[in-house]
Amino acid sequence: MLSVRNLTKSYRSAQDTVAVLRGVDLTVSPGESVALTGESGSGKSTLLHLIAGLDEADDGEIVLGDITITGLKDAERAALRRDRLGLVFQQFNLIPSLSVADNLAFQSRIAGRHDATWQNELIERLGLSALLKRYPEQLSGGQQQRVAIGRALASKPALLLADEPTGNLDEDTADEVMHLVRDLVARSGCGLLMVTHSERLAAMLDRRVHLHAGLIA
Template sequence: MTNPLVQLQNATKQFIDGKETHSVLDAVNFSLNRGESVALTGASGSGKSTLLNVIAGFESLTDGTLLLNGIDAKTWHDPQWSLFRHQQLGVVFQQFNLLTPLNVAQNIAFPLSLSKQKWNPWCDHLVAKLEIDTLLSRHVASLSGGQQQRVAIARALAHKPSLLLADEPTGNLDQKAGLEVMQLLTEIASEGDCAIALVTHSLECAEFMQQGFHLANGQLHESQ
């Protein structure tokens, strides 16, 4: 039996505000296997984005264990985290976070260059599927919000990661464009056997995922 791709065991994350300590995650247990998709919902400030940041190594746990591919990430330093992010992790942000001096093709190819890969047939498939193949020479600042989000998805999946973290990926799009993006995101991730952890306020977006969890008062509950 293979290890889960992501496993949190009694994961606790606290923030200190003056003399007060706030627990955003309180002994959370969570696992995600290869190819699975989960939606994380909850009120603003409930810790959804913090949970993604912990998995990506952008924030560390106060207590508990994060296992990635069965390996305790607590022992990792910058080189191990960089290797994991460059080879196995894709991230889609609400604000797109594209590199504005670069054109579309250069943005998509950027994560490939970090792992010494080149543009390949998978990239051709991505841009065709996302209908941005005619935009490759355009500078990203000239694109619409929906087009920029499609570029961000292509960039996140270009290196065929085993895990995609998506933080409100449709938050800056209208409903129609948002649902189109979610449909494409789930289809492409499935083709690449990529697991998805999606943070969203949208119940419609959450329905694209196989499982749902709700975060409240530091606790993670399976959605009904």
């Protein structure tokens, strides 16, 4: 599903060059859920952004299925995010002017893979049936996160990337959301790579990898 080989990334400041990733190797299999842990500043979010094509690596290779992400042009990376990836971040990033129903269907429709039966299953499993006509500002944080997860999974992505997706939720709600995500990922057959600082949440997933000083420890 996902293969990352010898990935490097540095950032230059006025005084220095900081090596964030120094040769990262990582794989995620179809249907597998992987927790990515590490100290603040260890490069976890940078790695997710590179896999999502939101930034460019200095060297190394990222392969998703049959597509080599490293080397793609901006428009090709945008198409990859639309067609192959689901993204869930701590800030939800719902579209304020769209209802819950339209937010849920947004990515699957622009990807040309809207599946009403699958979306209805997501709505039921995520407990969103009574909220479909509401707008994001009318939802709690936990409800918004459920919508964001549903939107990301509605297009049946090959890989779901999640960066601290439960960071704004209380512990009980976070646990409930993570159980749902794990089950839905297994149900859809996509892979999951999730950044988390929580040992408790990391233990819920199939496997954990730890990023330290720019390398997978």
